[in-house]
Amino acid sequence: MTLADLARPWAAMSYGFLDASAKRELRRKMIKAVCVPGCQMPYASREVPMARGWGTGGLQVSLTLINPRTRVKVIDQGADDSVNAASIRRFLARVSGAPVTLDTLEADLIQSRHRVPEEILRSDQVLVLQVPNPEPLRPVQPNMSIARQMHADADYGRMWLQLYEQIVRSGRVMQGASYPSMVNGRHVMTPSPIPRWDVPKLHMARHLTILSAGREKRIFAVPPFTRVEPLVFDDVPYRVEDHGGLTCARSGARGVFMNEIPQSDGGSAHEVSDSEWGVKTIRHRDGEAVRMGETWYRDGRFVAPRPGPDPGPRSVRTDADPDPVPGGGAP
Amino acid sequence: MLTTPVADAAETRANATYEAILWAFSRPGMPRRMPHSGEAGVIEALIDRECAVHAADPLLIPPLLQAGARLVEPEAADHVFAGRLTDPALLGRCRAGSALYPDDGATLVIRARFGQGAGVRFVGPGVDGGVKLRIGDLPEGFWRDRARCVRYPAGVDILFLDGEGLIGLPRSTTVEVM
Structure with a gap:
């Protein structure tokens, strides 16, 4: 050696x-x-x-x-x-x-x-x-x-x-x-x-x-598929930020999490926090073909993901997808 | 910075094997394929000089020594390579950690046959509802012993290998024997 x-x-x-x-x-x-x-x-x-x-x-x-x-x-x-x-x-x-x-x-x-x-x-x-x-x-x-x-x-x-x-x-x-x-x-x-x-x-x-x-x-x-439960009391439910009624000043996106931008007149404007969602919203508005995925929230309300297979086909590649072993799985 | 480093064969193997291992432990009971068959890839991805391992199968001792691991008794090992599990007492001898230090629980690698043997149902984190599967080539009373050695969050995490196939069984999973 x-x-x-x-x-x-x-x-x-x-x-x-x-x-x-x-x-x-x-x-x-x-x-x-x-x-x-x-x-x-x-x-x-x-x-x-x-x-x-x-x-x-x-x-x-x-x-x-x-x-x-x-x-x-x-x-x-x-x-x-x-x-x-x-x-x-x-x-x-x-x-x-x-x-x-x-x-x-x-x-x-x-x-x-x-x-x-x-x-x-x-x-x-x-x-x-x-x-x-x-x-x-x-x-x-x-x-x-x-x-x-x-x-x-x-x-x-x-x-x-x-x-x-x-x-x-x-x-x-x-x-x-x-x-x-x-x-x-x-x-x-x-x-x-x-x-x-x-x-x-x-x-x-x-x-x-x-x-x-x-x-x-x-x-x-x-x-x-793991339970993640915010600590709450039975009579005080968990509340997420109430952003359902806010509109992004730049993209017009609604129903998602917003950043508050203070204005010089003492008021505030809002801007979508997930920047790429804002970009997609603008491109969609301008008539470009963009693929917008399903969102967790709709109109500011959390929607549980639908059961069943993953949403949407993969556009990029498929070789990372799970490949089941023959003979394994359900009896 | 001059150039982007290129992944060599060992790095690529270890990365792909680990991706399969992490995927398998994240989704208990769902079979996943490793790039290469057997324990060699798992040893390459996880084991080095910082590890204390036990090898029940003597054929696994050379690659473990090559990786630099110390060979110890199962009670002191952080990784136990059982090969084909023949000694039913081995599971009970593995380190389970404690509620104070759950990370002391050992990782146990067992060769098995998927799609044979008793039917079981896995329930717990990583499983959407429940998953039914068959894992064969295990000693009598294995599932009872496994239930005994898990006192969540203390317990042993088990990786079943069948050739290139891989099934993870973390301590958080509840196993029902059908």
Whole structure:
């Protein structure tokens, strides 16, 4: 045996930036995260050429899953064209050679900060959410060893107490984003700071969601068809933002999540948050042929995805579709 | 940055194998195809010097040592490669972790035959309603032992291999024997 047998050929950079051992560690932890939905699993969180807190957790997951055929979409607070989203997308493409897209329907891998796209995701898509603070118990228990014990005991009484105090003080639940949610009836997770509007999109969805906090070095996941139930009281139902009546000032889109743009006269205009949905709406209005996917919300009301096969045929490629093994499946 | 790095054969294999493994664990009971047959691809994608593994099948020891893993008893292993499961006691000896540290639960890789044997129904996260399937070539009382070693969120995650085929059984899945 020679040294050359034991070593790999020299390369300037590993494929997908992360070295093979970093990827294997992340793969092992991702399996555990998927097997215990909503439970935070510690991982090493390597250095990437980006400051921690800017999406390094999501980036490491994307770098592990990416291959030259993965079509990548990156979202920052709904927008594909913000500096952070554009930089991450360009970095992913540069270190992997993967094609990029802005269209939710074409994407295989969607890395996102603080939003879930408005179009319903399919079973062959993976959503990677960047998480700044993965610990839902931190506001009520800053000691993370005690918080771990509370997760082990499913001791979440203080989470409800926190919501109760908000209702007593303000008349309603004030938690706007990262609304604590019970996953698979066992672990409370913070669904990253997505708005309340987006939490129902994770419940019994067709796609796999991986949530990764690079700075806090924790990873957790929501597999497809998994219960994600926001913590509520029997007599105080969960409410999403009331954006059904708002119209986007630029595209005219209605019934989706909006950003409020303050105006100089003290009023406010609204703009669709999912930028690509706005672009599609404008192109559709101008008579261009665009494929607009089915949306989770219709006129501001959440519509459960229809049962049965995935919506719409795949336009890009089909080789990532599940191919059943002969002899397997139903007896 | 000069040029985009190119994925070599090992990286491509490991990436494709892992995509199948992640898909299988995300959708328990749904068979998925790996690019190559057998445990070699799984070892390449997951195992390295940081792992403590147990190999019940001696034929699997060389590739595991090649990957750099330490060989240990099942009680100490984070990955257990059972080969064809002949020892019914092995499942009970695998590490299940605890409610405090669920990530200590082992991953168990078992060779099986899909479409044969007792019918089972998987229910739980990742399954739309329930999925019925047959997994054969397992020892008597396997499903009872599996139910015993899962105390959710502690438990063992099982990957069944049949040639290139792959079925995941995470600890979150409830198995009903038909």
